[in-house]
Amino acid sequence: MMTAPLKQPEQILVEVSLGERAYDIVIGRGVLQSLGARIAALRPGARTVIVTDRTVAKYWLDTTEAVLAQAGVPAARIVVEEGEGSKTYAGLQAVSEALIAARIERNDLVIALGGGVVGDLAGFAASILRRGVDFVQVPTSLLAQVDSSVGGKTGINSPQGKNLLGAFHQPILVIADTAVLDTLSPRQFRAGYAEVAKYGALGDEAFFAWLEANHADIVRGGPAREHAIATSCRAKAAIVARDERETGDRALLNLGHTFGHALEAATGFSDRLFHGEGVAVGMVLAAQFSAQLGMMAPAAATRLEHHLAEVGLPTHLQDIAGFAQEGLGDADQLMTLMAQDKKVKRGKLTFILLEAIGRAVITGDVEPSLVRDFLQAKLVSRS
Ligand SMILES: NC(=O)c1ccc[n+]([C@@H]2O[C@H](COP(=O)([O-])OP(=O)(O)OC[C@H]3O[C@@H](n4cnc5c(N)ncnc54)[C@H](O)[C@@H]3O)[C@@H](O)[C@H]2O)c1
Numbered sequence: 001m002m003t004a005p006l007k008q009p010e011q012i013l014v015e016v017s018l019g020e021r022a023y024d025i026v027i028g029r030g031v032l033q034s035l036g037a038r039i040a041a042l043r044p045g046a047r048t049v050i051v052t053d054r055t056v057a058k059y060w061l062d063t064t065e066a067v068l069a070q071a072g073v074p075a076a077r078i079v080v081e082e083g084e085g086s087k088t089y090a091g092l093q094a095v096s097e098a099l100i101a102a103r104i105e106r107n108d109l110v111i112a113l114g115g116g117v118v119g120d121l122a123g124f125a126a127s128i129l130r131r132g133v134d135f136v137q138v139p140t141s142l143l144a145q146v147d148s149s150v151g152g153k154t155g156i157n158s159p160q161g162k163n164l165l166g167a168f169h170q171p172i173l174v175i176a177d178t179a180v181l182d183t184l185s186p187r188q189f190r191a192g193y194a195e196v197a198k199y200g201a202l203g204d205e206a207f208f209a210w211l212e213a214n215h216a217d218i219v220r221g222g223p224a225r226e227h228a229i230a231t232s233c234r235a236k237a238a239i240v241a242r243d244e245r246e247t248g249d250r251a252l253l254n255l256g257h258t259f260g261h262a263l264e265a266a267t268g269f270s271d272r273l274f275h276g277e278g279v280a281v282g283m284v285l286a287a288q289f290s291a292q293l294g295m296m297a298p299a300a301a302t303r304l305e306h307h308l309a310e311v312g313l314p315t316h317l318q319d320i321a322g323f324a325q326e327g328l329g330d331a332d333q334l335m336t337l338m339a340q341d342k343k344v345k346r347g348k349l350t351f352i353l354l355e356a357i358g359r360a361v362i363t364g365d366v367e368p369s370l371v372r373d374f375l376q377a378k379l380v381s382r383s
């Protein structure tokens with residue numbers, strides 16, 4: 001009997017075309033195995049430090065270290081607490097000092113192994129260490145694979161707000177191993193899925209329709225998962241290549257985020273609402289608001305809502321944990337939280353609104369009173 005040939009991991013390459021800062025995103029089941037060889041080829045002789053969090057370390061640090069060792073790449077490790085609490089001055093200080101202690105120099109590499117928290121923190125630490133050391137992203141959450149690991153935004157939070165301190169610092173390589181997502185909690189997976197659906201909603205109706213048909217296979221970890229991640233990365237890479245520093249089009253990626261960030265703030269950035277869940281509710285609100293303004297057919301807003309709900313995401317303010325007990329504050333409080341968002345320019349709110357599923361537009365002059373009245377109505381009734 002013949003033995004089946006050893007199956008090479010299938011991989012999809014997506015290039016982020018940024019001239020001399022261009023890099024590859026490698027997507028597929030098992031591609032983590034190629035990390036060591038790729039680093040050795042990209043940066044011969046480099047020493048590395050893996051920055052990760054405790055949860056990810058438990059599942060994936062040994063594998064990652066083994067893969068690097070096999071390729072002869074020396075690797076130290078820095079393990080932070082999981083969660084947003086590490087994206088702080090204290091977290092940055094700890095990681096920066098540990099990188100210095102590990103004697104990471106200009107030609108060495110930082111490896112961010114984790115979700116968006118680790119990616120943002122390690123990337124920012126790399127950007128300021130010795131005025132800039134290169135880094136590699138190994139995103140381990142769905143959100144990080146389709147969003148935060150691509151595009152070079154890095155940073156930490158300040159007590160005044162999220163992501164207020166940071167730098168644009170592009171990675172030199174992104175390794176998105178879709179098998180790594182198998183250890184992610186279903187709720188975290190769904191939260192990341194909201195960002196996948198976002199790419200369909202903002203610019204690709206055909207992808208959105210494909211998601212409506214294939215979401216179960218994406219969750220299950222079938223071949224649709226790779227396709228969904230690759231399509232999302234291609235969408236983000238195209239936008240980032242056009243507008244790296246968000247002076248225009250890149251703002252489209254904020255669909256659902258102005259409302260979503262206010263809801264995250266209203267729930268104290270707690271486990272009541274994950275970022276992606278806030279984006280899901282925020283996208284539905286943006287769609288309904290677009291319909292109310294007469295920009296989009298109400299049926300399109302309903303279609304978006306149905307898809308997100310089918311995947312198991314919250315879609316209404318009333319779905320947010322603790323709504324009945326603790327509420328979310330009133331419409332004026334939500335407006336204040338939105339005004340603190342970075343997307344405010346001289347009193348007018350910038351919103352990403354929808355003309356159709358697959359067609360988002362940046363609207364810079366939304367009258368705040370209209371938003372307030374819209375939110376007030378949503379707070380009193382789930383409609
Ligand atoms: N830089 C950007 O462009 C950008 C874009 C979007 C979001 N973000 C940032 O990303 C952060 C959110 O990212 P996130 O949702 O990945 O959060 P996260 O990094 O906190 O990860 C979520 C949780 O999942 C755990 N986890 C991650 N991978 C796992 C795995 N494979 N198995 C088991 N557990 C795993 C983590 O330990 C954590 O507890 C926020 O801070 C947000 O501001 C940045």
Ligand SMILES: [Zn+2]
Nearest residue numbers: 147195275279
């Ligand atoms: Zn987001």
